[in-house]
Amino acid sequence: MELAEIGLGIKVRRAAQLLLLKSHRLPGVKGWELRRSIGADYVKVLKALDSYLEQIGLSIKVVDDLGNTLSFSDDESKLSTSRFYVTLRDPLRPSEVRTAGWSIDELAGLTVALASLISRGGKANRKDIEDVLSEKFPNWKVQLHLSRYVKAGYLREEGETLTLGWRTYAEIDIDKFMQYVLGAK
Amino acid sequence: MNEKKSEVLDTITKIITSCKNVEERSSDPFAIDVVEGIELLRKVLPMLKNIEELSLDGEAFYRLVVILGLQEVSLRNRASSLYSDPFLVNIKLKAASIEGLAEAFLRSWRPVASSECINYEMLRESYAYWNGLRRISLRGVGERAQEKGIEALEEMGLLEEQDIMTSVLKEYEELKSLKEEISYEDFIAANEVDERLDRAIILSYLITFGYVDVRIDPISSKIWLKAKEKPIIPDQAEKSSIVFRVDGVGRDWAGNKS
Numbered sequence: 001m002e003l004a005e006i007g008l009g010i011k012v013r014r015a016a017q018l019l020l021l022k023s024h025r026l027p028g029v030k031g032w033e034l035r036r037s038i039g040a041d042y043v044k045v046l047k048a049l050d051s052y053l054e055q056i057g058l059s060i061k062v063v064d065d066l067g068n069t070l071s072f073s074d075d076e077s078k079l080s081t082s083r084f085y086v087t088l089r090d091p092l093r094p095s096e097v098r099t100a101g102w103s104i105d106e107l108a109g110l111t112v113a114l115a116s117l118i119s120r121g122g123k124a125n126r127k128d129i130e131d132v133l134s135e136k137f138p139n140w141k142v143q144l145h146l147s148r149y150v151k152a153g154y155l156r157e158e159g160e161t162l163t164l165g166w167r168t169y170a171e172i173d174i175d176k177f178m179q180y181v182l183g184a185k
Numbered sequence: 186m187n188e189k190k191s192e193v194l195d196t197i198t199k200i201i202t203s204c205k206n207v208e209e210r211s212s213d214p215f216a217i218d219v220v221e222g223i224e225l226l227r228k229v230l231p232m233l234k235n236i237e238e239l240s241l242d243g244e245a246f247y248r249l250v251v252i253l254g255l256q257e258v259s260l261r262n263r264a265s266s267l268y269s270d271p272f273l274v275n276i277k278l279k280a281a282s283i284e285g286l287a288e289a290f291l292r293s294w295r296p297v298a299s300s301e302c303i304n305y306e307m308l309r310e311s312y313a314y315w316n317g318l319r320r321i322s323l324r325g326v327g328e329r330a331q332e333k334g335i336e337a338l339e340e341m342g343l344l345e346e347q348d349i350m351t352s353v354l355k356e357y358e359e360l361k362s363l364k365e366e367i368s369y370e371d372f373i374a375a376n377e378v379d380e381r382l383d384r385a386i387i388l389s390y391l392i393t394f395g396y397v398d399v400r401i402d403p404i405s406s407k408i409w410l411k412a413k414e415k416p417i418i419p420d421q422a423e424k425s426s427i428v429f430r431v432d433g434v435g436r437d438w439a440g441n442k443s
Contacts, residue, residue: 019299020298020299020300021299021300021301021302022299022300022301027297027299028297028299058298059295061295085297085299086297086298086299087295087296087297087298088295088296088298089295090295091291091292091293091294091295092291092294092296093291094287094288094291104283104284104287105283107286107287107290107291108283108284108286108287108290110290111278111286111287111289111290112278112286114290115269115274115277115278116271116274116275116278118269118274119269119270119271119273119274119275120211120271121211121258121259121262122262123211124211125209125210125211125212132275132278135279136283157417158417159209159413159414159415159417160209160210160414161209161211167297170297171294171295171296171297172290172293172294172295173293173295174293176292176293177289177290177293178269178274180288180289180290180292180293181274181277181278181281181286181289182269182273182274182277183289184277184281184282184285184286184288184289
C-alpha cells in the first residue's frame, strides 16, 4: 500500500469520527471545521468516506445556511460554510420508526405541519398551523406535538411564527416530500 | 387644516399597522397594495412638517419596502418547482388518512446518524476537574439547618442569584404590562445612583436571557426597550455588546479617584 493511500485512510477515519460523533449541540460539522481538521483535500476525503458509507446504507448530506442541499462538486467557498451530516440512504419502515420513539400520530402531525409550512413559503403563524392540526387532533395533543417538533429541530419558533428547522433541511428531501404528500391516500 | 392633518397621520399609521400585521403573521404580502401606499405617501409628504411626522412617513415607506421584498420572495417561491398551492395542500391534508400522511413522511425521511460517546481522555479530564472543584461547605448548618438556612444559602452564593432573578421576573412583568416601548433612561430612572445601577444590572439580565428586545434609534442614538411576549433567545441571533450609561456613576468614580 502506498503512503498516499495510508494517509487517505487515516483522514477518512478522522472524517468519520467528526461526522458521526456529536461534538456540538447540533449534529453535523461545518466545512471549514472539516478543512481545519482534515486538510485542504477534505472534499476528496469526504467523497471517499461517502463511497464507503454507501455500502452500509448511509450517505453524506451537505446543507447550506439557507437549507439548500449541495453536492461535493459545488464551489468550495459554498461548501466551507455549509454543514455536513451523515444520514440514512434508504427510508425507514414504519415498524422501525416506532422503535425510534415516534408514534404514527406524531409523524402524521409533523407531515401536516411541514406541508402547511412549505406551501406557505416555509414560514407561517403558529396559530394557522395549530388550526390545521386541530382538525384531526385534540388541542392538548397539538400543543404537545408542536413542542416536540420544535425541540427536535424540525420546526423553529420565533415569537408567534413557525419556520422550517435545521433538521427538516438535513433529513427531508422537500421536493419528494411534497410529491408524496400530494399523492397521499 | 389640523383635522385634515390628523386624518393624514391616521392613514400613515394604518399603513404601518397593516404592513406590520402582514410581516408578523406571515400572511399574503400581496394583500398590501404597495404602489397605492407609496402614491399616498408621495401625495401627503408636503403636508408633513415636523420631525415626528416625517419619521412616521419614513417608517411607513420602510414598511412598504419590506412588503415589496416579501412579495418578491413570495413570487420566487411560487415560480420554483417546489411551490404547491397552500389551498390545494390544505385540502389534500384534510382528505388524507393519518397512515397515508405518516407514510408520505417516511418515504422522504433520511434521519441523521449521529452518536454521543465518552472516551478515556474525556473521563480523565472530567475527573481532574472534579478534583479541582471547591467543596461546598455547610459548616455550622448541621442540626440547625432550619434556623441558618438563609445564611447557608448566602454562603453558597445561591441566595443572591435567586433575588436577582426574582427582580428580573418582576421587572419583566411590569415591562410586559406597558405594551409599548420604553426608553432606557425612563427604565432606569430613580433618585439614587445605587437604585439606577440596580435597574441597569436587572436590564442586562433581561436582555441576556431574551426577555426584552432592544432597539437603538440610528438618528438620535436613543435606546428603546420592549418586553417580548415570550422570553426567547434566537439560535442565530447577531450577538453584540451594548454600553449603557448610568447617570451619576461616572462622576462618583471620578470623585473617588481624586
